[in-house]
Every structure is written in structure tokens, then in C-alpha cells.
Amino acid sequence: MGPLALEDLIIAFAKLPGIGRVTAQRLALYVLKRPREEAELLAGALIAAKEQIDHCSTCHNFTQKGEELCEVCQDTRRDPQFLCVVAESSDVLALETSQIHSGVYHVLGGVLSPQDGILPEDLRIAALVERVREREVREVVLALNSSAEGDATAHYISQQLMPLTKVSGLARGLPVGADLDLADRVTLAHAFAGRSSL
């Protein structure tokens, strides 16, 4: 079925999420038709992303290698006492795209999932509690996926933080079972604006 290098490229594309064999073939043939520079651009961007992306020392959001703090933590206009807790760095990107949070973030690095062996000590929860106490955080919004694990994580964290600050969760504007980083802007904005005290 065609030369090996073409088949290899189709297989590599088909490993990406949501890309089936037919789409992968279409992408590979497109790459072959286009100038070499375009293939090099994507190849270079792939390597650069893996090499140059690091995490913020404060919130664990994505950051360019060599920068200790991410763009949000560096931004003096952001309210450091208004903290939004998310599971993954990709969730920060979703919230920032929607521009609905005026404070800063705290990335947990996942959600509690005892059956997968993910316990509180595997997430950045202790660092969160310390940060809330030290920085005198005024409010924490738990912006977690609307799933059993997300709910359990929100419940666990709210128990830890309740003595220290106001804790809220996203409004049930998120369709149940949906992933936060795939939500549309309006749904996400509603969920954020309608957050309720836990």
C-alpha cells in the first residue's frame, strides 16, 4: 500500500486522538503535496513543544523553559488572592481562552482516583493548602471536571480549605460527564459566573 515512508506518516497521524485512518491518510497526502518547509515547521514545532515547555513553579501552568513563573503569575493585574484550582494545565488554557477568571491558578496535576492509585499525596493539594494560608487567599474556585472523580476531589479539597477561606465550585452549567477543556465558551462562562459556595 504505497511506500513505507508514506505508510509510517499515516500511522503516526492516526495515533493522534480523534484522527482515524481516513483522516490520517488525507493529512499525510496533504503534507506530501505541500512544500517541504511546511512539514519541517510542524516537525520543528512538535520537538520544540516537548523541549521548551516547562511548568510554572507557583501554579504548575505551562511556561516557556527558563521562565520560573507563567504568564498569569507574572501578570501584576491578576488578583493573587482569587485562586482557581484546576486538574490539568490544559484546563488553564481553556479558562484563559474564555477570559473569565481575573485571579490566578493552581494546577493539581490530576484528580483523586483511588482505583487508579491516585491519592491526595499524588496531587499538589498540600502545596495548595500552604499557598492559601501563606498568601491569605480570599476565595478558591474549584474548577474541576463534572465527574465522580472531579466531585470527590472537590469535596476532599473543600474539607481542607473551608477553615481557611471561602471555597466555591463551578455551577452545574457543565453538562454532566463532559470534560472541562472541551466545553464551549458560553457554557464555561455560565459555570464560572454561577459558582456556588461549598
Added chain:
Amino acid sequence: MGPLALEDLIIAFAKLPGIGRVTAQRLALYVLKRPREEAELLAGALIAAKEQIDHCSTCHNFTQKGEELCEVCQDTRRDPQFLCVVAESSDVLALETSQIHSGVYHVLGGVLSPQDGILPEDLRIAALVERVREREVREVVLALNSSAEGDATAHYISQQLMPLTKVSGLARGLPVGADLDLADRVTLAHAFAGRSSL
């Protein structure tokens, strides 16, 4: 909006056909989450495809660099007197995936399009006529897109080949306006089986 290397990767993905900003962001975040080896695999496959893919000296189908003939032309079980004419090398891949042609191919390198400056001498039409004459080809199937340009090209070529051999076109099983290389296997098989004399 996040570190530069991430934004660059999103932009590079979004240049691919059918990949919008949201999908590109999802793909980029997936790459960041996965091991470095996976990003290197895709990056390497992109470069290798551009470096190692060449064209068959007989039919201009894709071939691995260094191989003069493609897999189809090398295959002694294929009928060299039964010729399928396609516009692009990618069309060969579509037909081979469906395994509906027992003969060999001739890739034109495009279709006639006077308004875009693509004239008969810009396509491999003279080589086709020569090949049909020299190899005593028994039948030529013109498997071109079902578009104004595809039809005009089929008409032009059939005028050239009619004195030499039997010429047929694909049955109108292809939805009008559709691209050959995006057709499903059944549609393509019907169109091929129902080819009619021109």
C-alpha cells in the same frame, strides 16, 4: 495565551486541512501529555515522508526514493495492458486501498484547467499516448474527479486515445462535485465496475 512553543504547535496543527483552532489545541495538549518519543515519531515521519518519497519513472505513482518503479509497476501479477489514468498519486492510493483495479496506473499530475494556466502540455498526456501505443494497451479507464475540469480532461484524453485503444470513464456512481480520493470504498467500487465506453 500560554507559552510560545505551545502556541506555535497549535498554529502548525491548525494549518492542516480540516483541523480548526479547537482541534489543533486538543492535539497540541495531547502531544504535551504523551512521552517525548511520540512527538519525535511524528516529527521524524513528517521529515522522512518529504525526504524519502519519490515518484515511479513509469506511472508517477509514489515510490520510496531509490526505487525506479512503484509497487504496482513492479508487481508481475498486474496487467500492464489495462491502464487506469488518475490525476494525482493520492488517487492511486484510494484505488489501491479498495483493491478494485487489476491493471496498472498512469498519473497525469493534475487536470486541465485553462483558467489556472494548466494546459495539456503541463500534464503527462503525451507520455500516456506514447505508453498506450508502445505497450499495446487494451483498455484505458479514465478515473478522474467528477468536476468540470475532470470531465474536460477526460474528453480531451479520450479524443487522443480513441484511435489507439478502448477508452472508458468511471460510472456516475461518484456524487457530482465530490473528490475521488474522499469517496467511500463502495461508491468507488460501483463507479469502477460500471465504467462506460467513451
